[in-house]
Amino acid sequence: MGLKMSEILLIMGVLLLLFGGSRLPQLGSALGSAIRNFKRGFGGEDAPADDKKQPGALASNGTVEKDVNARSTSHQG
Known part of the structure; x- marks a missing residue:
């Protein structure tokens, strides 16, 4: 009695x-x-430490900032 493919597409x-x-x-x-x-609230358990995401983790190595700085200094001179 699950959903058919046509129902999911609709x-x-x-x-x-x-x-x-x-x-x-x-x-x-x-x-x-x-x-x-x-699920966490219903189970009454705290979130695992692995599940918490830190903001800005994708650009934490600074490569984006280095690229922007390199391009801005090369275009100035």
Whole structure:
């Protein structure tokens, strides 16, 4: 009694029309976060240390800043 492929495609099409392509990743992320928080709250357990993300972890090595600084100094002179 699960969902058939045509029903899943119809639901995805409606979501795409309602929220647009740029908002769907944000919606999925928010939904996943809400489910994780619900499970944690329902189980009464704290979040594991591995699950916590640090902001700005992608650019923590500074390569983006180095590239921007290198380009700005090369274009100035």
